[in-house]
Each structure stands twice: as structure tokens, then as C-alpha cells.
Amino acid sequence: MSEMPGDNTRLLAGSREGRDAGPRGAAGLAESPASPARERTTEGALEATARERATEGTPEATARERTAEGAPEVTVLERASGRGPEVTVLERAGGGGPGTTAAQGQAIVTRGLTKRFRGGQVAVDGLDLAVPRGSVFGFLGPNGSGKTTTIRMLLGLVTPTEGTWEMLGRPMPGAIPAVLPRVGALVEGPAFYPYLSGEANLRRYDAADPAADPRTASRRIGLALERVGLTAAARKRYRAYSLGMRQRLAIAAALLGPRELLVLDEPTNGLDPQGTREVRALVKEIAADGTTVFVSSHLLAEVEQMCTHVGVMRTGRLVAQGPIDEFRRLSAGETVMIRVETPDTAVAAAVLTGLGLAGVRTGDGETVAELGALAPETVTAELVTAGVAVRGLAVQRPSLEDVFVRLTGEGFDVDG
């Protein structure tokens, strides 16, 4: 999505006025604006802040969960309100104590990054992002939640209204000339010529980069094609490429040169299932080579498959962030339910209550309870012994999506 011409937002630090500057025309940012207050936990732990987004005056409940022995602690402060809590689960930026700047362990750090478009639309609101080096960071959020705008700010294509950011340990946008050559990006797909081969297209692309040495172009292009698995199809015309091959060529264009960070905006959007699989596999391969990958998506399933870390956006705000394993651990700690399908709902309820299960309730042809530590086979045996006609029995374990919905109040597309 491109910025409106004449956007005259300005940097808080006042280093630039008026129009956005291109990547090479950017001036330095000064001090970071104050970040929102945030509950601190111990070194390496997750941090959490909760903000009320429901009605005033509701009682505040505090829940502290220790997920596992020695595991990072997640503090969830929530208001007992009708809607889900708004929780920011933030991993502390790379081991830095108070007073340290963005740690070298982070590929991207933002503080209070905000974009307000002309007309007042706040596309990104006070973003505090921490993307560890070596991670595959899934930037997850529904359409319109501010992912593209964030990526464009990170790359210096759109000027933030407020906030600061660092990439590869350097303050931006001042360090853009030094940093961007080490960053590959795919924001809007590059336009390729249909009648030229993949290789010839990359050659044109490479030639347009003033920083690229023409004497080493062939080597760069060969390596990029090899990296995305298109060496054999290098001389085929672009129009004969499948959707997946086309997207892999676009990623090759972002990989012309050694990159420490690859930024991909919805790289599987519009692809067929085969193309989607190819791109996901490629992302994993690139990450396995040591490149940090920051990839946006509106599909939770995709982020789950590809990513080691996740940041969740909703209406311009980052509502949860951390290693995907931590979210998995949270989901493992959630209540497992048992659902018994039976015409004998009252007897079944009595059996489950007798077994000490909590939250027993009956519905139309079913009895439901929290399974707790009991084995489902124990429950089944007791039901049968009591003469309950069991037509079906299901154990419902919460999914990662359940955790995200609880944390963010937001559902995600789960197809693909």
C-alpha cells in the first residue's frame, strides 16, 4: 500500500519535515519518545502489560501463571470484563539491562513507532517490536491491521509520525545507507518482464541497483537463483513460471547480495497451494542459513508452520509478542475439556461431579466438564459402569488460536 502523495507528517524528533524521504535521503532520528509503562519481570522473562479496553469500573483481576519449571513467566493482567483482555506479551529486548540500547541480539527494535496518515487515520500505534536475530518472526494480523505500514516504516519508505527504530543494531533512518544493503525486502512484488527469462529479469533488477558492482553481477544472480531453487529454470521465460516460481524469483531479487535480514510482506498472498508450500519451504531454508526473516501474514496456521517467533497486530497495535513455543506452553496450560454426547445428561453430570471434575454443565444431548488431571479412559469407564449411554466422547485441547483469541480478542484466518 503506498503512501498518499503529499503526506506531510513529521518525525517527532524533528529531523525531517514534510514529505517522506526515500531510503537514501533519510536523516537521523534523535531520542526515543517515552515507551508506555510496562511491567518488568526477571531477565529473559516475558513481560506483559494489560490495558483495559472494556467498560470503566470493572474489577481488575490479576492472574500470574508459571508455565513450567524454569520456563519464562508470563504475567497476564486482565480486567474481568465481557471482552477478552488486551494483553501485550513482550519478550524483553535482547538481554539489555536498563540504559542499554537495542541489544546486538535483535535484528529489529522499535519503540513507540507510530504512523498517523493525513486525515487522522492511525495505521500503526506505539509499536514496541523486538525481532531477535536468527528468528523467523511472523508478523501476524488481519488485513488492515498495520503490517504493511510497519514494514514500509522499517524500510524507510514511509516516515513515522512518532517513535524510533533500529535495524541490525543501528539507529534508523540515519543508518539506512549502511543497513539497507544488508537487508532484502519484498514489499510489493517486483514487476518482471514476461518475455524475459528469470535470469534476465534478475540481471535488469541488479543493474538498477547503483550499489551493485556490475563485474560481479553474474555471480550474485547465480547465487540468488540457486538459493531459491531456480537454477534449472533460470533461462525459462518468466511467463512460463508457475505462481510459486514467480514468487521465488521475487525473493531471489531480494537476495541479490548477502543479506542478514529478509523482510517479506505477505509472500504467500495470492499463491496456489503448491506455490504457498514452495515459499514456506524457502523461507525455512533461508532462515536455516542464518538469515533473520521478518514475514507478515494474516494466517495463523502459516505463522505456526514457518516461524519461531510471533508478533500479533490488531488495529495498528501490537497486542502480543514472543517465541511461538511460549504461546504453545500457554496453550498447554489452558483448560482441557471433556464433552460426553449422551441422552443421559443428568446421570453423566452426576458421574463427572462424583469424579471431582469442575465446571460440569449439561446441554442438548451433551454433558461437558473440565477434564483436569483425569485420564479420559477413567471417565469413560465410570460413565459406562454407571449405565450412561455414551454416544460420543471428545477431549478438547486448546489450540494456539484459542490462546491468541484469549490474549488478543482476535480470530485469524486459519486456512492455507
Ligand SMILES: Nc1ncnc2c1ncn2[C@@H]1O[C@H](COP(=O)(O)OP(=O)(O)OP(=O)(O)O)[C@@H](O)[C@H]1O
Ligand atoms: N497511504 C495511506 N493513507 C491513508 N490510510 C492508509 C494508507 N496506507 C494504509 N492506510 C490505512 O492504514 C491501515 C493499515 O493498513 P496496512 O496496509 O498497513 O495494513 P495491513 O495489515 O498490511 O493490511 P493489508 O494486508 O490489507 O495490506 C488501513 O486502515 C489502511 O486503510
